[in-house]
Amino acid sequence: MRTFSVRRARFIALCLLPGVVFVALFTYYPVIRGAVMAFQRYNLFDLTSTPFVGLENFRAVLGEDRFWTALRNTGTWVAVSLFFQFFLGFGLALLLRRHFRGRGLYQAWVFFPWAMSGFLIGLLWRWMFNGQFGVINDLLLKTGIIDQRIGFLATPGWAMTSVIVANVWYGVTFFAIMIMAALQSVPKELYEAASVDGASRLRQFWHVTLPHIRPTLALIVLLRIIWILNFPDLIYSMTGGGPAGSTDIITTFLIQQVIGGDYGRAGAVGLLILGLLLSFSVFYLNATRFEKAR
Amino acid sequence: MRRVATVAKVVVLTAWLLITLFPLYWIVVTSLKPKPEIFSVPLKYWPGTVTFEHYADLFSFADFGAYLLNSLMVSLVAAGSVTAIGVLGGYTLARFAFPGRGVLMLAFLVTQMIPLFIALGPLYLLMSDLDLLNRLAGLMLVYVAMLVPFATIIMRGFYERVPVALEEAAQVDGASRLVAMVRVVIPVMLPGIAATFIFAFVQCWNELFLAITFIDSEDAKTIPVAMNSFITQYDIDWGSMAAATVVSVVPTLVLFAAIRRYIVEGLTAGAVKG
Structure with missing residues (x-):
């Protein structure tokens, strides 16, 4: 890092200007405007008057059953998806940890869902979970697990299970990659020392590997929670939040408000999500730090 | 015991590979089946007759060629x-200490975390004010903004791995900073x-919600917008849908395979949205 001069300052400013302008104009400005709209009556179909109405939008949103359903569903969606993504991803990372012939190729193939958008993944699984001609029904019938086709996406309980299955399928690779990177960060000497002391593989994993990667894991999990919550794409194309709102999560709910043209309520939902995320993150970071200090 | 473990490992890895690949296989098979075969039970796991009619339909009934071109x-x-x-922003963030640098990095990182859907409505109004609705230029602008933080953060990481000495040597030889950057770094x-x-390209190629908010005229539709109008119809034509999925996903598969290593790096650096 070098010292500061006028010429250098101009160079820095010029290099950063385009990026800053774009982000300010097309990200921060609309985000802030959206936050302000949360306190306005702002309906796309009646823009003649957009008065400030205090907390009316929040009251309206919090008074809606659909919002609370969406909130509960968000909990299920995030917790169950995360649980399976994490443990399956961890398992995969452990299996891929050591080099074997074809490992690179294997990773390349397993990686492929990442090239797809959530929208396309939702479509793919929507077709596979189809109640009449879906391949999942067919496979379950063939193996005798069920004896009658299930309308997966038309039945409230099953619909949530189905979108979570699709989400797990998509997210396992992410955890596998992140956890592999974390595992590789454990210094070899630690294992050597542990095996000199006669520690078994399992004990090594428990007493050397886990403590070493725990802070990284905690961070990965937090980021993942935020991302899953902000990931309405898959649900949007798979069920559209249905049937009867049973797969609505808080972000699909927000998008419905935008599509419905009620920007005031959309802003209110957006701020509620933001508040939820922030308070959760603070709580989570405190909890995991506490764990570490102990 | 060792042997058993190895066999178990191979079995598990193979099973996961099959689970990962099956949906892709299934959409390809569906796209190649004649319509009556798609909608008949028992299901065939390989098309009885292979047909390319769905692909042909895409380009004759739906104007898929135009959508492809728009997306491209x-x-x-x-x-x-x-x-x-x-390239520009990452360079300054990697090479200079200046007031506001930390704030800027934070401002970029925050955009990767917060639910940007709150901006969707206001962005629609902004695009309308700028007369950019239903125009590709409008999408381009918003996509650039959406990807600037990622591109800047990840570039910064790349620069940090290039030794400063390399540039300084060029500068000693009389090259200006910019010339040193372009010629050497x-x-x-x-x-x-x-x-x-490539990563940015794939993100734009796949983007849905901004595109369906700003675009509804036929001549400005991108592929996701067009596919979205397929699903909002009452009955989904799964043959065309499968074909459209294959057409839109193949380029991204190829591109992603080429840069897998870098995506992994970006993920671990926190620049890539997961």
């Missing part, structure tokens, strides 16, 4: 611009720059 234009221009912006980083471009 938007993605190329936006990804190119954002990569250039990232950028060639070293070319693979990283290409990866950033």
Whole structure:
């Protein structure tokens, strides 16, 4: 890092200007405007008057059953998806940890869902979970697990299970990659020392590997929670939040408000999500730090 | 015991590979089946007759060629611009300490975390004010903004791995800072720059919610917008849908395979949204 001069300052400013302008104009400005709209009556179909109405939008949103359903569903969606993504991803990372012939190729193939958008993944699984001609029904019938086709996406309980299955399928690779990177960060000497002391593989994993990667894991999990919550794409194309709102999560709910043209309520939902995320993150970071200090 | 463990490992890895690949296989098979075969039980796991009628339909009934071209234009221009912006911004963030640097990094990182859907409505109004609704240029602008933080953060990481000495040597030889950057540093980083471009390209290619908010005229539709209008119809034509999925996903598969290593790096650096 070098010292500061006028010429250098101009160079820095010029290099950063385009990026800053774009982000300010097309990200921060609309985000802030959206936050302000949360306190306005702002309906796309009646823009003649957009008065400030205090907390009316929040009251309206919090008074809606659909919002609370969406909130509960968000909990299920995030917790169950995360649980399976994490443990399956961890398992995969452990299996891929050591080099074997074809490992690179294997990773390349397993990686492929990442090239797809959530929208396309939702479509793919929507077709596979189809109640009449879906391949999942067919496979379950063939193996005798069920004896009658299930309308997966038309039945409230099953619909949530189905979108979570699709989400797990998509997210396992992410955890596998992140956890592999974390595992590789454990210094070899630690294992050597542990095996000199006669520690078994399992004990090594428990007493050397886990403590070493725990802070990284905690961070990965937090980021993942935020991302899953902000990931309405898959649900949007798979069920559209249905049937009867049973797969609505808080972000699909927000998008419905935008599509419905009620920007005031959309802003209110957006701020509620933001508040939820922030308070959760603070709580989570405190909890995991506490764990570490102990 | 060792043997058993190895066999178990192979079995589990193979099972997971099959689970990962099956949906892709199934959509390809569906796209190649004649319509009556798609909608008949028992299901066939391999098409009885292979047909390309769904692909032909896409380009004759639906104007898929035009959508492809729109997607290509938007993605190329936006990804190119954002990569250039990232090359410049990443350089300054990696090489200089200046007041506000930390704040700027934070401001970029925050955009990767917060639910940006809150901006969707206001962005629609902004686009309308700028007369950019239903125009590819509007999408390009918003996509650049969406990807600037990622491109800048990841570029910064790439620069940090290029030794400063390399540039200083060039500067000692009388080259200006900019010339040193273009002649010496950028060639070293070319693979990283290409990866950033490809990643940005795929993000634009796949983007849905902004596109369906701003675009509804036929001649400005990108592929996701067109596919979205397929699903909002009462009955989904799964043959065409499967074909459209295959057409839109194949380019991204190829591109992603080429830059897998860099995506992994970006993920671990926190620049890539997961």
